[in-house]
Amino acid sequence: MYVSAQRLRSFIPLQGLMNESLALLAQYAKVSRLKQDTILFKIGDHSPYSYLLLDGEIEISTKKGTATILRSDHEDALYPIGNLVPRQVNAKxxxxxxxxVRLDRNLLEKELTWGQIDYNQDMPALCKLSGLPQDNQEWIQALLHTPIFFRLPMSNIQLLFKRFREISYAKNEVIIREGDPGDSYFIIRSGTCKVVRNNFGNEIVLGRMEAPEGFGxxxxIAEQPRNATVVMETSGSLMSLAKKDFISLMQAPLQKRVQLSKAMKWVHAQRGRLLDVRSETEFNRGHLAEARNIPLYLLYLKSTVFAARRHYIVYCDSGARSEAAAFLLTKKGFDSYVLDKAAENLAMLR
Incomplete structure (x- = not known):
């Protein structure tokens, strides 16, 4: 089942959010049809979810045993149900x-925070942190609503803007070259880039990128040489971020891990997909049941046809490629996880 962004807008305090924010919340929302006496939460719970009532009735009871019925057509149903944490009431x-509708609480709180930003006051402050002129507010606003920045804590974002270094490039100038070691992550501020790879002397264009996309x-993450060359197709500028700052402020806070048992429950329920991001040769030597092989270098292209409302669990033999794959998928807006103890599970196949 699916809830539209427009339907979410009817709830308080979601009604003031931007269309892009509501669309992202709708993408990750889970709609469930629950039977009578199903318990949502109990007093004292630290549930990571917020619940919105679309239809039906909920019994809300207090520590003293007082019970009331919340109906979907009542004005109180416009608010998340018993949303204090720890929970102060029981709900069934x-x-x-x-x-x-079940929403991820952290995601909801983050978007509500962004929704309350005073762009006349806070955007100039972020411009100042990064050394950008005031006319870059539109770029910053677009960046903050990308899947990566949407999920980052505000404290990390402030530090990132302090660590960014703006670099100007001329048309046809090479930014990173295939085979070189990696020392920086890049975010496009202006201009267009093309991604190319050398194939026995022939240049193959893999794709194009524009602001505020990031790459590198x-x-x-995988401690590997650059797997492609990125060239400025027009003149423009990029924000560069040193490797150590990228790892500590962007990649590490976003990484999620999941045990194989839980991952397989998602897969069997058609709510998850297990991806082996090793090479085809490695995959053929032994792989986990239900896994689909998409080598890391193909993942960017293959992910364009992925379903949005699924969990994507990635694994390799060392963790390096799977961590890079998880970041790539998160960057594209997917709910991604690194499979925990993947090497141990693979070892059992040999």
Whole structure:
């Protein structure tokens, strides 16, 4: 089941959010049809979710045993149900069935925070932190709503803007070269870049990028040489971030891990996909059941047809390629996880 961004806008305090923010929340929302007496949460719980009632009735009870019924057509149902943490009330389904939206609390709180930013005051401050002129506010606003920055803590974002270094490039100038070691991550501020790879002397164009897209993470995370060349197709400028700052402020805070048992539950329920990002040769020597082989270098292209509302669990034999794959998928807006203890699970196949 799916909830539209427009439907989310009918709830408080989501009604003031930007269309892009609501669309992102809708993408990760889970809509469930629950039976009578299903428990949502109990007093004292630290649930990571916020619940919105679309249809039906919820019984809300307090520590003193006082119970009230929340109906979907009542004005109180415009607010998240018992949203204090730890929970101060018990909540369970009272009607024969009820339809609810479950939102990730951290994601919701982050977007509500962004929604309250005073762009007349806060954007100039971020421009000042990064040394950018005031006319870059539109670029900063677009950057903050990319899947990566959307998920980062505000403290990390402030530090990132302090660490950014702006570099200007001429048309046809090479930014990174295939085979070179990686020492920086880049975010396009202006201009267009093309990604090319050498194939026995022939240049193959893999794609094009524009502001505020970022690139260069694979060499930094996987400790591998650059796997492609990026060239300025027009003149423009990029924000450069040193490897250590990228790892500590961007990659590490976003990495999520999951055990194989939970990952397989998602896969069997058609809510997840297990991806082996090793080479085809490595995959054929032994792989986990239900896994699909998409080598890391192909993942960017293959992910264009991925379904949005799934969990993507990636693995390799050492963790380096899977961490790079997870960041790439997160950057593209997917819910990605690194499979925990993948090497141990692979060893059991040999």
């Amino acid at each position: 389904i009272a009607s024969t069935e009820a339809i609810l 993470e694979q060499a930094l």
